[in-house]
Amino acid sequence: MSGPITVVGAGLAGSLAAIFLAQRGYTVTVLERRPDLRKVDISAGRSINLALANRGIDALRRVGLMPQIEPLLTPMRGRMLHTPAGELGFQPYGRTPTEMIYSVSRGSLNAALMDAAEATGRVEIRFGTPCDGHDFDVDDGTPVIAADGAGSAIRAAMHAQRGITVSEELLEHGYKELTMPAGAGGAHAMDCNALHIWPRGGYMLIALPNLDGSFTVTLFLPVDGQDSFAALSGPAEVDAFFREHFADAHTLIPGLAEQFATNPTGRMVTVRSEPWHIGGQALLVGDAAHAIVPFHGQGMNAAFEDCVALDACIAEHGNDWEQVFADFEALRKPNSDAIATMALENYVEMRDLVAQPRFQLQKKLEFLLQERHPDRFIPRYAMVMFHSMPYAEAYTRGRVQKEILDALTQRVERIEDIDLDRADQLVVSRVPAPRSSSDTHSAHRPHGTRG
Numbered sequence: 001m002s003g004p005i006t007v008v009g010a011g012l013a014g015s016l017a018a019i020f021l022a023q024r025g026y027t028v029t030v031l032e033r034r035p036d037l038r039k040v041d042i043s044a045g046r047s048i049n050l051a052l053a054n055r056g057i058d059a060l061r062r063v064g065l066m067p068q069i070e071p072l073l074t075p076m077r078g079r080m081l082h083t084p085a086g087e088l089g090f091q092p093y094g095r096t097p098t099e100m101i102y103s104v105s106r107g108s109l110n111a112a113l114m115d116a117a118e119a120t121g122r123v124e125i126r127f128g129t130p131c132d133g134h135d136f137d138v139d140d141g142t143p144v145i146a147a148d149g150a151g152s153a154i155r156a157a158m159h160a161q162r163g164i165t166v167s168e169e170l171l172e173h174g175y176k177e178l179t180m181p182a183g184a185g186g187a188h189a190m191d192c193n194a195l196h197i198w199p200r201g202g203y204m205l206i207a208l209p210n211l212d213g214s215f216t217v218t219l220f221l222p223v224d225g226q227d228s229f230a231a232l233s234g235p236a237e238v239d240a241f242f243r244e245h246f247a248d249a250h251t252l253i254p255g256l257a258e259q260f261a262t263n264p265t266g267r268m269v270t271v272r273s274e275p276w277h278i279g280g281q282a283l284l285v286g287d288a289a290h291a292i293v294p295f296h297g298q299g300m301n302a303a304f305e306d307c308v309a310l311d312a313c314i315a316e317h318g319n320d321w322e323q324v325f326a327d328f329e330a331l332r333k334p335n336s337d338a339i340a341t342m343a344l345e346n347y348v349e350m351r352d353l354v355a356q357p358r359f360q361l362q363k364k365l366e367f368l369l370q371e372r373h374p375d376r377f378i379p380r381y382a383m384v385m386f387h388s389m390p391y392a393e394a395y396t397r398g399r400v401q402k403e404i405l406d407a408l409t410q411r412v413e414r415i416e417d418i419d420l421d422r423a424d425q426l427v428v429s430r431v432p433a434p435r436s437s438s439d440t441h442s443a444h445r446p447h448g449t450r451g
């Protein structure tokens with residue numbers, strides 16, 4: 001297969017898509033609006049680090065990139081909950097030590113992807129080159145892969161010229177990133193192998209570790225209202241809010257109020273669009289097609305999974321781009337809808353439910369049922385983060401499993417009091433066995449990572 005292809009956006013999806021395309025023999029021109037992040041620091045304000053999980057790792061492994069990426073990863077084995085009184089409680093993500101996720105710097109990962117794309121000898125990235133749309137009445141035969149993110153210019157052109165349906169649902173909560181520097185001797189100031197959460201009901205603080213001993217701390221908070229960004233109008237309010245609700249974090253973030261004033265407040269959006277392609281001319285991938293809120297840590301992972309799916313469609317249909325794009329959309333659309341819903345649900349779980357005894361009992365019960373029925377009962381979090389079954393299937397199975405958990409934990413407070421005979425009967429009668437062994441694809445553990 002050969003021929004020229006244009007990719008718009010050299011972010012996470014665009015750079016990885018370019019590598020896949022180059023490995024199939026295509027010549028790829030990538031148009032990137034921003035300057036080269038390997039030469040200019042442009043990280044401010046964009047989520048500085050990200051959680052990488054099984055689906056993303058699988059995609060990186062397919063293009064042979066994991067040896068370069070592994071040194072950039074910090075394993076996170078579970079959630080470390082911080083109560084208002086400063087007590088800590090650890091909730092493991094998985095049942096086995098291989099079931100964990102990894103914190104990675106967005107900039108380092110993007111740079112490694114750009115390096116690898118250019119190293120193929122078939123990819124040219126044109127930095128400082130914004131694409132301001134596309135004229136679909138003029139078809140020069142070069143397919144365009146639009147990986148230009150949540151605010152996609154190509155998606156806007158598809159909407160304006162061909163009337164595709166686009167909905168952009170803005171979350172009423174915003175986010176702000178802060179830095180918790182390394183502690184004494186450059187060590188992390190908190191456990192570096194956990195994703196830290198301060199769940200406070202209507203809002204939350206989280207922290208992900210960085211390789212240099214720092215943490216990137218993110219406050220998720222309503223934009224308006226009583227406890228909100230609007231209410232934190234000056235340094236005194238910010239200081240008092242953190243002192244009251246996140247006292248242990250407050251002591252570990254020097255210059256908190258200054259950082260708060262300087263760093264931008266970001267907004268989060270769920271983008272749903274349909275169709276994702278105009279004939280064989282252009283296709284939306286990654287956030288351009290389906291941006292989601294970040295609470296399942298899956299936006300990048302889903303975008304990387306898109307690249308794998310696109311590659312598989314090209315393997316099947318070659319240069320029949322209309323067929324490639326149509327198949328890609330049929331494969332991915334139900335799954336991106338499912339992860340969009342699960343990501344919204346996970347915000348409530350993270351900021352509120354994790355702190356509740358009933359949730360904690362259900363987590364224990366999930367692991368117990370998984371132990372008793374390993375081929376059948378897989379906690380939803382694990383299906384999304386550690387397996388490769390389609391998101392839509394994880395969503396459907398997760399709903400059935402949740403009903404079982406609810407039924408078994410009614411009027412029960414201790415795991416010892418669960419009726420296990422009833423539990424076994426419910427699982428066997430209601431949860432289908434996975435369709436194939438690849439659906440239960442177990443977590444990939446990179447070797448040589450820290451911690």
Ligand SMILES: Cc1cc2nc3c(=O)[nH]c(=O)nc-3n(C[C@H](O)[C@H](O)[C@H](O)COP(=O)(O)OP(=O)(O)OC[C@H]3O[C@@H](n4cnc5c(N)ncnc54)[C@H](O)[C@@H]3O)c2cc1C
Pocket residue numbers: 008009010011012013014031032033034047049050051052129130131132133147148149150151152153175266268285286287288292294296297298299300301302303
């Ligand atoms: C606060 C926050 C936390 C997150 N945490 C996680 C996480 O833990 N795990 C996870 O998997 N995902 C996470 N995500 C989601 C993740 O960031 C996105 O899903 C991912 O970046 C999507 O990659 P993309 O390449 O599609 O888009 P982007 O990364 O946005 O890249 C788009 C690229 O296109 C360029 N571009 C834009 N417009 C144009 C134009 N007109 N012309 C040329 N170039 C253009 C941009 O400069 C950029 O380089 C998070 C998101 C946020 C906001």
